[in-house]
Amino acid sequence: MLIISESLAQSLVSVEDAIEAVASVFSAMARGEARNYPVVREVVGHADAVFGVKAGGDISAPFLGLKAGGYWPHNLGRGLTNHQSSTLLFDPETGRATALVSANYLTGIRTGAASALATRSLARKDASVLGIIGTGGQSLHQLRATVAVRRIDRVHAWDMQPESAARFARVVQEMGFDCVAESTPEAVARAAEIIVTVTPSQKPILMRDWIRPGTHISAMGADTRGKQELDPALVGAARVFVDEAAQAVSIGECQHAHAAGLIRAADLVPLGQVLTGAARGRTSQEDITLFDGTGVALQDLVVADLAARRARDSGRGTEVAY
Structure with a gap:
């Protein structure tokens, strides 16, 4: 399994990259080639946190996976960001887990990317x-x-x-x-x-x-x-x-x-x-x-998949036996 750290994710995927990646997956959704699965989102009952899991797949790319994480409102006092999440990618051919990608930065830019696409198309x-x-x-x-x-x-x-x-x-x-x-x-x-x-x-x-x-x-x-x-x-x-x-x-x-x-x-x-x-x-x-x-899950998965592909192409990230 490939593990991609937060700092590596930041160096692999830019805001501009995310905009085009999210555009591609939104288009795949419109063509019926990509689908988001039902969302799980719950109040944890501890540390005032909210936790969720979003999953989906794009058969045109292809990629498959989930993002898990949520909002921990007291994290700033611990020197951490309040939003914490990680993305797990799977091989669409076998179902085997292939990459674990830190998703805090990627969540930020995929959210900005969706808004920017709307501005580009609608403003x-x-x-x-x-x-x-x-x-x-x-x-x-x-x-x-x-x-x-x-x-x-x-x-x-x-x-x-x-x-x-x-x-x-x-x-x-x-x-x-x-x-x-x-x-x-x-x-x-x-x-x-x-x-x-x-x-x-x-x-x-x-x-x-x-x-x-x-x-x-x-x-x-x-x-x-x-x-x-x-x-x-x-x-x-x-x-x-x-x-x-x-x-x-x-x-x-x-x-x-x-x-x-x-x-x-x-x-x-x-x-x-x-x-x-x-x-x-x-x-x-x-x-x-x-x-x-x-x-939506597919926003998270498309940027994580891009990060994983670029990491493998450049020999970066940490490979571990799994």
Whole structure:
């Protein structure tokens, strides 16, 4: 078995690599060649942790595997990131486990990649002002992925913790971008043309009345029952695109608008269908487009598979008897 460490994974797969890898697997999903299996996600009952397992396979690649891990909210005090996960890959021909890949960094860039693909496909071509709601560990992945697909002239950011937003703004300014740490999410919403939400919120942060026509939103925070970042009326007013419809209405941002009868699962458009040309994306400059990114197993597996293939090709990683 090949073991790939966190630091090695970072050197093997870039944000740009992840964008193209996730595009390929979303397209495979749209063609019916790749499938996510049912998700297990549970409250552990210890250390306030949430643990989950996501699995799937792509017969066109081919690859097969699972990612296990979750959220440990007290890890920062231990010098660790709160999100911890690992991906296990299997040989599709034999079922034998072939690689164990540390997935903390890869989870960050595959999430940014999905949002960037939505921005590339759905945002207005002239949109250049980015709003980021939530400036935790995922925010820089979102920024780097967005600027890989779109010229960004200015960034507006907000976080529940003002010091976090201010710290993020300083880092973004050091990267060469004009960035404003806003005091309210409304200020971000009214300024931005592209908005990315990446928070653990369980109540609406963005309201319908704040969003201008033509805005694109990538809602990336909701991945569990009860999580919510958007006003259901905003979801109901948007053209909604998803990574996977069943997951979006059960654990994603769409769960609340769906429960309220404002949207139907049948009306949600998989982003992969837009990428393959099977479905239309933005239809006018006035559309509010929304991507509900819940995070599917195939995103994790495609970047882990890429890391494993590159490690083997370059003779890197640690091979152990198993």
